[in-house]
Amino acid sequence: MAGPNRNIVATVVVAGATLVAGSPFLMSFLQKWESGKARVLVVYADKLAGDLPTVCDGLTRHVTTTPIIVGEVWSNEKCEAEEAAAVIRVQAQLAPCFKVAPPQVVFDMATSHAWNVGASSTCSSGAMAAFNRGDFERGCQRLSRGDDGRVVWSFTSKWVGGKKVLVFRQGLANRRADETKTCLEGWS
Structure with a gap:
């Protein structure tokens, strides 16, 4: 299995700080939660995401401009790029x-969150509000739990009897908890 391309080092300026874009740590973290030990090389319809065509380590039309067609086979090299x-x-x-x-780790875990729920959702989240007050501990905690202790960002919606309902997903709760744990351990 080819791993994330660790030879490419790009930077991004975030609030005046220069951070690593697409850090090897982040790429490994995404692979862990999106596809496990090996990239998914055949495009599939992700049932939890409403049959959204998905490939590699969570690539969807929401994060890439490349067409993703169910059944298509991708190479590790194409996935990496x-x-x-x-x-x-x-x-x-x-x-x-x-x-x-x-x-860096806060940016990486916010990126993992955004990869999964969308950048606009992460930007408008309680976690971002805390990060922007410099309260990184609270921000990290808010990636998985609200201030009242309730699990957040761990639900998908589906239609039941003509009504849209939220369904708790343990896998998403596990990912959110790992983002929080990693975020807290990495900077404190």
Whole structure:
């Protein structure tokens, strides 16, 4: 299995700080939660995302401009190139949302969150509000839990009896908890 391309080093300016874009740590973290030990090389319809065509380590039309067609087979090299470009695009959307320079790991975990729920959602989140007050501990905690202790960002919606309802997803809760844990351990 080819891993994330660790030879490419790009930077992004976030609230005046220069951080690594698409850091090797982030790319490994995304692979862990998106596809496990091996990239998914055959495009599939992600049931939890409403049959959204998905490939590699979570590439969808929401993060890449390359068409993704169910059943198509991708190579590891194509995945690496597309993932690197897509992560940098997501980070370019996320960077202006930070008003206080974050530690690298905070930026990486905010990126993981944005990769999964969308940059605009992460930018408007309680986690970002805390990051922008310089309260990185609270921001990291808010990636997975609200201030009342309730699990957040761990639900998908579906239609039941003509009504849209939220469905708790343990896998998303596990990912959010790992983002929080990694975020807290990495900067404190």
